Amino acid sequence: MSRPASSFPNASAEEREFDRIAIENWREEIRRSTLSHYHHRIGVALEASGERDAAVTAFERAVTVDPGRYASVLRLNRLLRDAGDQERARSVLEHGMLAHGGDADALARALVEEAEAARDDAMTDDALALVVHALAVCPHAAAAHLPDLVVELAGQLSNRHEEALRWCDLAAPHAQDRYGLHHQRGFSLLLLNRQDEARRELAASIILAPERMPSWYVLGQYHRLRFETEAALAAYRRVWESGHDLRWWAGLMIAQTLLSDGRLREAMAACDAVRFREPAMGWARMIGGLVQLHAGDLDAAARAFDGGRRNDPDTARGRVFRGMLRLAWNRPQEALEDFSGERGDFACLALPRLGRARALLELDAAEEASRLVGLAVRDEGQWVAATLRLLGPLGQALGPLLAAVGPNAPPSVGSHRIPN
Numbered sequence: 001m002s003r004p005a006s007s008f009p010n011a012s013a014e015e016r017e018f019d020r021i022a023i024e025n026w027r028e029e030i031r032r033s034t035l036s037h038y039h040h041r042i043g044v045a046l047e048a049s050g051e052r053d054a055a056v057t058a059f060e061r062a063v064t065v066d067p068g069r070y071a072s073v074l075r076l077n078r079l080l081r082d083a084g085d086q087e088r089a090r091s092v093l094e095h096g097m098l099a100h101g102g103d104a105d106a107l108a109r110a111l112v113e114e115a116e117a118a119r120d121d122a123m124t125d126d127a128l129a130l131v132v133h134a135l136a137v138c139p140h141a142a143a144a145h146l147p148d149l150v151v152e153l154a155g156q157l158s159n160r161h162e163e164a165l166r167w168c169d170l171a172a173p174h175a176q177d178r179y180g181l182h183h184q185r186g187f188s189l190l191l192l193n194r195q196d197e198a199r200r201e202l203a204a205s206i207i208l209a210p211e212r213m214p215s216w217y218v219l220g221q222y223h224r225l226r227f228e229t230e231a232a233l234a235a236y237r238r239v240w241e242s243g244h245d246l247r248w249w250a251g252l253m254i255a256q257t258l259l260s261d262g263r264l265r266e267a268m269a270a271c272d273a274v275r276f277r278e279p280a281m282g283w284a285r286m287i288g289g290l291v292q293l294h295a296g297d298l299d300a301a302a303r304a305f306d307g308g309r310r311n312d313p314d315t316a317r318g319r320v321f322r323g324m325l326r327l328a329w330n331r332p333q334e335a336l337e338d339f340s341g342e343r344g345d346f347a348c349l350a351l352p353r354l355g356r357a358r359a360l361l362e363l364d365a366a367e368e369a370s371r372l373v374g375l376a377v378r379d380e381g382q383w384v385a386a387t388l389r390l391l392g393p394l395g396q397a398l399g400p401l402l403a404a405v406g407p408n409a410p411p412s413v414g415s416h417r418i419p420n
Contacts, residue, residue, distance in 0.1 A: 036066035043075060044123075052079055063092070067099035070111055071118055071126040074133055108138035109145045116149050124156055135170065143170035148177045151184050159343055161188040179209040187218050190225075193382040198222060213244035220253055221346055225386050229261045248278050252287050253346075259291055260389055267291045283347070286318035293325055294392070301325050320344075320351040327355070327394050332362035341372055343379055349387040350376045354398060361397050373401040 043058030059076035062069055073096035080089035100107040111134035118127040131153050134142035143150050150171040154164040165188050168181060175181045186201030199222060205215040220235035236257065239250035255270035271288035274281060289304025305322035323338030339356035353376040360369040376384055384402075388395040 036062045036069050036072070039065065040069060040072045040075075043072065044126075047075070047079070052083070055079060056083075063096070067095060068110070070096055070114055070130060070133070071123070074129045075126075104138040105141040108134045108142040111137065112142050112146045112149065115153065116146060119149065119153065124153075127153055128156055131167075135167070139170055143167070144174045147171035147174040148180060151175055151177070151181050155184050155187065161191045164188045165192075179205050179212055179215075182208065183212075183215045183218070186215065190218060190222055190382065193380075195222065195226070195382065213239045213242050213246055217246045217250055217253075220250065220257075224253065224257050224260070225382050227260065227386075227389075229257055232257045248274055248281050248284075249347075251277075252283055255287050255291065256347075259294060260386065264291055264295050268295075282312055282315040283318060286315055286321055287347075290321045290324070290390075293321065293328065298325060298328065317345065317348050320348050320355055323351070323355050323359070324391065324394065327358060327362075330362075332359040335359040336363075344383055344387075346383075349383040349390060350380045351387055351390070353380075354384070354387050354391065354395070357401065358391070358394060358398060361401075366401075369398075370401050370404065373398060374405055377402070377405045 039058050039062035043055045043062060046052075046055035046058055056076060056079050059072045059079070062072035063076060066072075073092055077089045077092045080086075080092065097107055100110050111130045115127040115130035115134070118124075118130060131142065131150060135150075148171070150167050154167040154171075157164045157167075165185060168185050168188070172181060182201045182205035186198045186205060189195075189198035189201060199219075202215050202219045202222065205212075206219065209215075216235050216238045220232045220239070223229075223232035223235060233254060236250040236254045240247050240254060251270055251274040255267045255274075258264075258267035258270060268288060268291045271284050271291060274284040275288070278284070285304045289301045292298075292304060293301040301321075302325060305319070305325065319338045323335045326332070326335035326338065336356060336359050339359060340352045341356045342352050344350045344352050353372045357369040357372040357376075360366070360372070376387075388398070391398075
């Protein structure tokens with residue numbers, strides 16, 4: 001706020017009055033923003049604890065204090081819709097839009113700006129919801145206003161990779177961080193099993209910024225899933241030798257790549273290298289147990305998959321490796337505890353579904369096993385072949401189910417032996 005040109009004989013009196021009003025206005029703005037933010041955070045906590053009615057009250061208070069706080073508007077709208085109060089839900093959105101003047105372009109820009117603040121406040125769910133709504137209100141205005149933020153948040157859309165690509169496409173004409181744009185596109189395309197397109201995007205991002213490690217890491221995944229061992233190792237080692245936070249995972253992906261290639265001694269050495277440099281990383285023990293399982297040391301593998309690591313939120317996904325051990329022990333009913341049937345990831349590949357399907361076959365539940373195999377091929381085809389190689393002989397029984405899926409089925413299981 002700037003002072004107006006003085007028209008009074010006593011300019012200093014006018015300036016003091018202007019300053020006083022300005023200070024009062026800023027104090028009111030700070031009070032309103034702080035109080036609204038307080039009610040919003042209380043509402044988030046109440047919703048997370050299951051107290052939905054109390055959360056509604058908190059978000060209503062946040063919106064009453066600051067009608068333009070759209071994160072509260074969206075949460076309140078969703079809770080009211082879930083409760084079946086469609087009329088109040090619509091009213092909340094209408095009043096939120098009116099608080100921004102009713103103009104779609106202005107609202108979209110304001111929503112993206114609020115999303116940036118939510119991102120900075122570590123409120124990722126709010127940031128995503130705000131951008132989703134901004135893109136629905138006026139996609140081009142939203143994507144053009146803060147395009148790099150739109151691309152960054154596209155990377156937080158868990159298992160919504162088609163939508164992430166759409167966000168990137170909207171932001172592309174305006175994006176300043178071209179590396180981030182190509183990297184995110186490459187990552188999403190790889191997870192959609194569009195490998196050739198992914199390779200081109202990753203190559204573009206590396207050309208733009210070879211010193212930035214995430215694209216090297218994803219390039220390693222690209223080569224690993226294609227069984228291009230030396231190319232994968234070269235990409236992972238680039239990250240492993242850097243100071244980037246991904247270096248520990250790159251070290252473990254080196255181990256997984258070597259394991260897939262049957263180089264068990266080198267794979268265990270790679271796990272040990274990660275443990276030596278980062279002793280607290282439980283995943284190093286889990287991947288090490290997987291190597292010991294392939295080497296036939298089932299007791300050592302069982303120790304690696306101990307309860308502490310299986311129940312630790314950071315390493316719980318690795319319980320699928322314990323499921324493989326139980327399959328090797330011919331304990332399919334117990335193995336079902338470890339295979340959730342959900343979508344996998346780069347560390348566990350498609351084991352949650354294919355491992356469960358394998359256990360179900362042993363229990364004569366072929367129909368459910370077939371359904372899971374179909375889901376795996378449809379949703380995570382980029383991981384299926386690598387998962388079969390990881391399962392070794394245990395995966396051979398899945399062959400007829402994969403053949404029934406049709407031309408999208410991956411090549412047959414690899415030759416790595418798992419003791420039974």
